[in-house]
Amino acid sequence: MKTQMLSAQRPEDIAAAAGLLRNGKLVAIPTETVYGLGANGLDENAVLRIFEAKGRPQDNPLILHISEPKELESICHDIPAQAWLLAEHFWPGPLTMVLPVRDLVPKRTTAGLDTVAVRCPKTAATRELIRLAGVPIAAPSANRSGKPSTTTAAHVLHDMDGRIEAILDGGPCEVGVESTIVDLTGERPRLLRPGGVTPEELRALLGELDIDRAVLGQISNDAVVRAPGMKYKHYAPSAEVYIISGSSEAAARYIRRRFGPGDAVLCFAEELPLYDGCNPTAYGSENDVRTLSAGLFAALRDLDRPDIRTIYARCPEGGGVAYAVGNRLKKAAAFRVVDAEHEA
Incomplete structure (x- = not known):
């Protein structure tokens, strides 16, 4: 397989990438945080290809990306008022929310959990790509599993050349670290991964925020986690x-x-x-x-x-x-x- 390079500056290339995603193919997508390895998040076979391309453990859940906040209702249920408050302030942007998942989302996407992580990215070309594809896009970082995340199309090509159908080049990522993840399914909001939206900003809106132990130290590889990046040695070079x-x-x-x-x-x-x-x-x-x-x-x-x-x-x-x-x-x-x- 030859990996095709597409440009996020060309509407016809965005449309071509959307067609690939609809047909079960893998496309690396630009976001303001890092590049994501995208697939139709409702297609189990396409999602399986993400794990295969990355060499990613299948007990590591994926993030679903949507084009606008109202799409949240199509994949989640019992959405608390806190979620809409956060969406109003931080979407589109580098914030992911963990919420109860609807049955249409495959277990492979959620790693068998009854929750799913969702975000609406800031990058306009990527939101247009999701809109044209007509499905939420599952997209972990577009690097080989355990390696440093990709913040340019060249990084993605280095790791994924011949493993995926296309890369949508949107230039260097603005934020450079993955999104903040907050779990809203418990009694209190819980920070699962820090990112571009800070704990201080979250507390200013929510009034309270617990910090998960995975943020503070290494956790067991046997632990069940609700979001990516919480276990396994992560973001690391070989040294x-x-x-x-x-x-x-x-x-x-x-x-x-x-x-x-x-x-x-x-x-x-x-x-x-x-x-x-x-x-x-x-x-x-x-x-x-x-x-x-x-x-x-x-x-x-x-x-x-x-x-x-x-x-x-x-x-x-x-x-x-x-x-x-x-x-x-x-x-x-x-x-x-x-x-x-x-x-x-």
């Missing part, structure tokens, strides 16, 4: 990743004492002079966390090379978008964090 916390100077001293052949440093742009000779890669500015969000996965993919065995990574602190970036880096590092201030 072992270690997060080095503490001041810039303390972190640089710690890393330089241990740095050897096959090692690399992932740092903030402001810290590059501290790592001269240590193969540093900057993924954004510590003073502009949105640049870290946009640049993280591209940097991790650049460092996913056979000659690199260990990556020492610097991670932003605090809330907001920094919380999401920190979550992705900690997942990539399997939550291995070293405090350089207290290590000799």
Whole structure:
């Protein structure tokens, strides 16, 4: 199979991609977060092909993408008022909601659960694609399972060339980390994955928000989860990743004492002079966390090379978008964090 490159700037290409999706084919789609590996979310056979192309465990549920909020009612039931409030404020945008699912959605899409994760993406071309396809699009990130997510069409082609029918090229992703996921099926809203919509923004609307343990640490691969990205080593290059916390100077001293052949440093742009000779890669500015969000996965993919065995990574602190970036880096590092201030 030859993977076809289509342009999100051409209406005829969007229509062609919609036709492929209607016919059970796989199309990588651009969103403001990351590229998604799209299939008709109501077609079990098409959804199975997503798992096969990614090498993804089938107990990992998928997100359904819709073109406008009112479509939520066609795939979910018993939708609480909180969901419509969040949709009013954050859709289209990088927010996914977990809600009770209607029977028309296959169990393969939901990983056998009685809930489904749904979002309305910000990217206008993708919403038009969904509208033309006439079905919700199941679309996990368009990378091989466990690897860093894809934020450009070139990243997708690297991972999926010959595995999928087409890629709809919409340019680089704006947000750069996957959507925020909030579960609205319990007594209290629960954050399952941080992303472009921050915990602070959610609490401002909802008044309360629990944080799932999968956000705070590694959970068992046997655990039943309601959304993607909650278990398994995730977002990671082949190298072992270690997060080095503490001041810039303390972190640089710690890393330089241990740095050897096959090692690399992932740092903030402001810290590059501290790592001269240590193969540093900057993924954004510590003073502009949105640049870290946009640049993280591209940097991790650049460092996913056979000659690199260990990556020492610097991670932003605090809330907001920094919380999401920190979550992705900690997942990539399997939550291995070293405090350089207290290590000799």
